[in-house]
Amino acid sequence: KQEVTQIPAALSVPEGENLVLNCSFTDSAIYNLQWFRQDPGKGLTSLLLIQSSQREQTSGRLNASLDKSSGRSTLYIAASQPGDSATYLCAVKAGGTSYGKLTFGQGTILTVHP
């Protein structure tokens, strides 16, 4: 059974810092990995999608890497801003089919203070 763990559970940083969020998964047979952002009580916004054959994806100040063999992904946020404050969720899609189930981590609660 796939298990996804996110570390740290919570992170508080001053504005401007570069930071790294970690995601690990137990079964390396994944189809892809997706990072989401969730604001309190709101829906999930997709940030980055990494296919199992890819090593990284970038969007603006965000960079996500994937090391499938070791079961790890990191989300790097450059020059953090108060507007980045949210919960960040990592989700892996089961391998073998493009319609596999998503398994989520518990999330990292990020607070960026001015």
Next chain:
Amino acid sequence: EAQVTQNPRYLITVTGKKLTVTCSQNMNHEYMSWYRQDPGLGLRQIYYSMNVEVTDKGDVPEGYKVSRKEKRNFPLILESPSPNQTSLYFCASSSGDGYTFGSGTRLTVV
């Protein structure tokens, strides 16, 4: 705009009163799914559908029903809601790559 639309956003109901949460997507996605999110338990899959008239159970299907009569719609039905179904519910759709999620439905069963 490509999106998944859920209704209602908020719902308070009483135990045993049947309810339906609607979900519609405008992206012509074949795959749709329902998740619930609970503190300490994260997001868990309730049901999913690979295409019209094809549905299957996820990890926590007890107490829920779904139907997929049209490609765009995937309603979640609670025939006899109970307080342990109080949760934040999300509908999602996918073309086979990334998932798009709705804004969520916060359900309270008293």
